Amino acid sequence: MSSQPLSTRVHEELKQAVSSSLLPTAAHRRAMQLLGRIEQPVRVGLIGMPGSGKSKILNLLVGADVIPDGVNLPTIQLTYGDTNQAICTLEDEDKQTFDTIDMQEIATLRPIFIELRMPLPALKKISVIEVNSPAETKALHSASQWAAKRCDVAMWCTRGYLPAEQNIWAQMPDMIKDHGFLMLTHADQIAAAGKLDIAMTAVRKAAGDEFNHVLPIATLDALSARKSDGTVNKDQMRSSGGTALIAAVLKQVDQGKQSAVDMGDILLHQNADALAGKKTYVEDQRVNLEPSGAADVNQTIPLSVLEDTTVSLTETQHAADQTSHANSTTKNAVVTLRPATRATYETALNYIAEQSRNLAEAIAKSGENAPGKVISATLEQVQWVCDYLNENGDVSDQSLQRARDTAFDAADLAQLMQMEKNDNGAIEALSLLLQIKHELQADLAA
Numbered sequence: 036m037s038s039q040p041l042s043t044r045v046h047e048e049l050k051q052a053v054s055s056s057l058l059p060t061a062a063h064r065r066a067m068q069l070l071g072r073i074e075q076p077v078r079v080g081l082i083g084m085p086g087s088g089k090s091k092i093l094n095l096l097v098g099a100d101v102i103p104d105g106v107n108l109p110t111i112q113l114t115y116g117d118t119n120q121a122i123c124t125l126e127d128e129d130k131q132t133f134d135t136i137d138m139q140e141i142a143t144l145r146p147i148f149i150e151l152r153m154p155l156p157a158l159k160k161i162s163v164i165e166v167n168s169p170a171e172t173k174a175l176h177s178a179s180q181w182a183a184k185r186c187d188v189a190m191w192c193t194r195g196y197l198p199a200e201q202n203i204w205a206q207m208p209d210m211i212k213d214h215g216f217l218m219l220t221h222a223d224q225i226a227a228a229g230k231l232d233i234a235m236t237a238v239r240k241a242a243g244d245e246f247n248h249v250l251p252i253a254t255l256d257a258l259s260a261r262k263s264d265g266t267v268n269k270d271q272m273r274s275s276g277g278t279a280l281i282a283a284v285l286k287q288v289d290q291g292k293q294s295a296v297d298m299g300d301i302l303l304h305q306n307a308d309a310l311a312g313k314k315t316y317v318e319d320q321r322v323n324l325e326p327s328g329a330a331d332v333n334q335t336i337p338l339s340v341l342e343d344t345t346v347s348l349t350e351t352q353h354a355a356d357q358t359s360h361a362n363s364t365t366k367n368a369v370v371t372l373r374p375a376t377r378a379t380y381e382t383a384l385n386y387i388a389e390q391s392r393n394l395a396e397a398i399a400k401s402g403e404n405a406p407g408k409v410i411s412a413t414l415e416q417v418q419w420v421c422d423y424l425n426e427n428g429d430v431s432d433q434s435l436q437r438a439r440d441t442a443f444d445a446a447d448l449a450q451l452m453q454m455e456k457n458d459n460g461a462i463e464a465l466s467l468l469l470q471i472k473h474e475l476q477a478d479l480a481a
Contacts, residue, residue, distance in 0.1 A: 042292070045299040046073050052303060052310055062306050069302065072295035076115065076158065077288045080186030081165045082179050084200065087192040088220030089165050091254040095277060096284065097157045098261065102165070106142050109149060110178070114162040116152025124148040160288050176203045183211045188287050190216040191246075196238045204245060214287060217246040222276060223253035247437070248283050252276040286477055297469050372478060373429035380438070380475045382427075383420050387472055390416050413464040420471055421446040434478045441474050 052058055053066050079096065081089040090102035093113065101113065121133040123146035131144065136151060164185060168178035183189065189211045191204055196217065207215070219238050225231045235251055242249050257277030260268040272278050303310070372380070394412045421442040428435045445467040 041300065042073075042296045045296045045303065046070075048303050049073070049299050052306070055310065057310050057312065058306055059309060062302060062309070066299070066302055069295050069299045073292060073299065076160055076162045077188060077284075077291050078186040079161050079163045079284065080182045080189045081163065081192060082182055082189060083192035083218075084175065084194075085167070085170050087194055088218075088252075088254055089167070089192045091258060092190065092192055092218060092220070092252070092280075093163050093165050095252075095254060095257050095280070096161065096163060097153075097155050099153070099155055100258075101136075101138075101151065101153070103138055106138050108138065108142055108167060109147050110165065110167050111149045111151060112162070112164045113151045113153065113158065115155070115158035117154055118152075119154070120152040122150040122152075124150075161284065172199055172203065176206065179203055179207060183208050186211070187291060188214045188216070188284065190218050192218045192220050193238070194219075194221055195234070196241050201241055212245055213247060215246045215248075216280075216283065217242050217249045218280070219249070219251045220254055222251035223256050225251075226253070244436075250276055250279055250283065252280055290473065290477055293473055294470075297466060297473075301466055372434060373432050376428040376432045376435045377479065379424065379428040379435070380479050383423055384472065384475055384479075386419065386423070387416060387468060391468075410464045413468055417442065417445050417464075417467055417471065420468075438471070438474055438478070442471050445471055 049066055049070050053063065053070060056063075058066060081092055083089055090104075090108075093102055093111075094100050097113065102108070102111070119134065119136045121136050121141060123131045123133070123141055123144055125131065125144060125146055131146075133141070136153070141149060164182060166178050166182045168174045189207070191200065193200055196219070204212075204215075217238065219225070219234065222231060225234050231251065235249075239249050253275040254277075256275035257272055257280075260272035260275060260277060262268065269278075390412070394409065421439075424435070424439045424442050430436075
C-alpha cells in the first residue's frame with residue numbers, strides 16, 4: 036500500500052487520469068472539476084451594503100492593507116500573483132494593466148471592475164472578491180446573484196442585517212447559504228455602546244438557519260493586532276473576533292479540499308477499468324458490469340475509502356495539534372464545543388472506527404456479496420450515528436445541529452441505496468459515512 040497521504044495520491048492520480056484520455060466524457064469533465072477544487076484557492080465573496088466594512092474584512096483575510104479608506108471603487112477580485120499587477124476594466128470595456136498597485140490612482144480611472152494580483156501568502160489558500168454595488172435593492176440583489184456564481188464561501192457584511200438585506204440573502208442559492216457567513220461588523224462600536232449582546236441576539240434571530248456562521252467582528256481592532264514588524268497581538272486578535280473568523284475560513288478551505296479528495300478517490304475507483312484500458316464501463320457511471328469472480332469484487336471495493344473511515348481519535352487529536360502549531364492565530368477556533376457535544380462526537384467517531392474495522396474484516400470473507408455487505412453495514416452505521424446525535428449532545432451548540440442535519444440527510448440517501456448491490460453503490464454509501472466523519476473530526480479539531 037502506498038505511503039503517500041490520500042490527498043497527494045488522489046491529486047496525482049486525477050492528473051494522470053485526465054491526461055490519459057481514457058476516462059468517459061462525463062467522468063473526464065467531473066475529474067477536471069475536482070482537480071480545480073483541489074488545486075485552486077477557495078473563492079471567498081464579500082457582499083453587503085455600501086459602508087458595511089467589506090474592504091476591511093478583505094484586508095484582514097489577506098493580511099495586508101490592500102484597500103485604503105475613503106476610495107470609491109467598483110467590484111474587486113484579488114488573486115495570487117508572483118508580482119503585483121492591476122488590471123482595470125473601463126466603462127468602454129477597454130482594459131488597462133499596471134505593474135504597481137496604487138488604488139488612489141486606479142480610482143481616478145473610474146473603472147467598472149478591478150482585478151488585482153499580489154504575492155501574498157494567504158492568496159495561495161483563498162482568493163477574494165469584494166462586491167461593490169449601489170445600495171438600491173435591485174442593484175444589490177443582481178450583484179449578489181452574480182457573486183454567487185463566482186465564490187465558494189460568501190460573507191454578508193452588515194451593521195444590523197435589516198429586512199432588505201434579509202430578503203436579498205433569502206434568494207441566494209442553497210449551496211452558498213450552506214457556506215455562508217453573516218458578519219456583524221463594527222462590533223467594537225456596538226460593544227462600546229453596551230449593546231453587542233442585544234445586537235447579536237437580534238442578528239442571530241433574523242439569520243435563522245440561513246448561514247453556516249454568524250460572527251461579530253471588530254475589524255479595526257483585528258487589523259491593529261497585526262504589527263508592522265510582522266508579529267500579532269494574539270489576545271487582541273482573539274477578542275476582536277479576528278481569530279474566530281480566520282479559523283472558520285481555514286476550516287472551510289480544509290473541508291472543501293477534503294471533500295474534493297474524497298470524491299476524486301471515488302471517481303478513480305469507479306473508473307478503474309477504463310483507466311486500465313478495459314472497456315467494461317458505461318458512460319453514465321450509474322451501471323457497472325458485474326465482475327467475474329470473488330477476487331475481482333474484493334479488488335474493486337474502494338479499500339482506501341473504507342480505511343479512511345477507521346481514522347482514530349488519536350489521529351484527530353494529532354490533526355488538531357498540527358493545526359494549532361501551524362496557525363497560531365487560530366488557536367481559539369470559532370467552533371467551541373460544549374463538553375456534552377464533544378463527548379457525543381468522540382463516541383460517534385469511536386463507533387465509526389470500530390464498525391469500519393469490523394466491516395473490513397467481513398469484506399475479505401464475503402466474496403461476490405461484498406458490495407451488498409458494505410451497503411447494508413454502512414446504512415446501519417449511518418442510521419446509528421444519526422439517532423445517537425439526535426439523542427445526545429448539547430442542543431445549544433450550533434455545530435451539533437449542523438452535524439445532525441448532515442447525518443439525517445446521509446441516512447435518507449443511504450435508504451435509497453439499498454436497492455444497489457454493486458461496487459458503485461458501495462462506494463457511494465461509504466462516502467456518506469466519510470462526510471459525517473469529516474464534519475465531526477473538523478469540529479473536534481477546531
